[in-house]
Amino acid sequence: MTDTAETTEVGTLQEVLAALSDPVRLEMVRRMHAEGGPAPCARLYDEVSKSTASHHFKILREAGVTNRSVIGGQTHQELRLDDVEATYPGVLSSILAAPAR
Amino acid sequence: MTDTAETTEVGTLQEVLAALSDPVRLEMVRRMHAEGGPAPCARLYDEVSKSTASHHFKILREAGVTNRSVIGGQTHQELRLDDVEATYPGVLSSILAAPAR
DNA sequence: TGCTAAGTTCGACGTAGATCGAACAGCACT
DNA sequence: AGTGCTGTTCGATCTACGTCGAACTTAGCA
Numbered sequence: 708m709t710d711t712a713e714t715t716e717v718g719t720l721q722e723v724l725a726a727l728s729d730p731v732r733l734e735m736v737r738r739m740h741a742e743g744g745p746a747p748c749a750r751l752y753d754e755v756s757k758s759t760a761s762h763h764f765k766i767l768r769e770a771g772v773t774n775r776s777v778i779g780g781q782t783h784q785e786l787r788l789d790d791v792e793a794t795y796p797g798v799l800s801s802i803l804a805a806p807a808r
Numbered sequence: 809m810t811d812t813a814e815t816t817e818v819g820t821l822q823e824v825l826a827a828l829s830d831p832v833r834l835e836m837v838r839r840m841h842a843e844g845g846p847a848p849c850a851r852l853y854d855e856v857s858k859s860t861a862s863h864h865f866k867i868l869r870e871a872g873v874t875n876r877s878v879i880g881g882q883t884h885q886e887l888r889l890d891d892v893e894a895t896y897p898g899v900l901s902s903i904l905a906a907p908a909r
Numbered sequence: 910t911g912c913t914a915a916g917t918t919c920g921a922c923g924t925a926g927a928t929c930g931a932a933c934a935g936c937a938c939t
Numbered sequence: 940a941g942t943g944c945t946g947t948t949c950g951a952t953c954t955a956c957g958t959c960g961a962a963c964t965t966a967g968c969a
Contacts, residue, residue: 797902
């Protein structure tokens with residue numbers, strides 16, 4: 708059982724906003740938040756293909772919004788709420804609190 | 809001296825985030841906020857052409873983030889901070905409070 | 910040693926969007 | 940009326956990005 712977590716810096720505000728402006732990615736972020744911890748990729752989306760999902764995960768990671776970790780050989784994605792809050796206070800939390808519409 | 813202000817609904821969260829994810833538009837929003845009231849278009853940007861700026865203003869308006877008003881024959885843009893806050897509490901204010909980077 | 914399941918990477922494709930110049934429209938001022 | 944300023948609209952262009960299928964990698968398990 709392995710446990711890896713390579714965490715980088717939170718990206719620019721532009722990157723974070725751009726990452727969250729896509730409906731598929733915002734839904735992913737909402738689900739990660741609901742999970743409350745590392746969640747396997749497959750639970751964080753439907754509607755799109757596996758390769759598309761992987762692409763979105765990469766963008767979220769590069770924006771510093773999420774983190775990838777490997778648990779028991781399975782890739783998991785995790786929301787970096789605290790890190791993003793520390794960098795841009797209130798931004799991510801208020802977006803998560805906003806009605807889905 | 810005329811004073812016109814046709815205000816519509818604030819758009820979806822996606823629309824608002826997409827509107828703010830562009831560097832040119834975020835800068836416009838920041839300047840409008842700094843102005844504190846209706847400001848003539850020309851004061852809200854440089855770097856891009858007039859037609860491009862007009863295009864960005866339109867997107868901001870359609871997202872419900874800003875409002876267009878005509879004062880003394882001059883077009884002015886105004887940030888609808890209160891309206892956006894009422895719809896998505898904390899989102900716009902926290903973005904404005906975030907460091908520019 | 911395969912076999913399957915889970916993610917990633919790699920082109921390729923199509924569409925949305927950022928950009929500009931040029932032409933147009935409205936208004937103020939002479 | 941004419942002139943200049945300000946902003947919008949219209950095509951055109953070019954790039955960025957979302958999307959997919961197929962091929963590859965890795966890990967666990969029979």
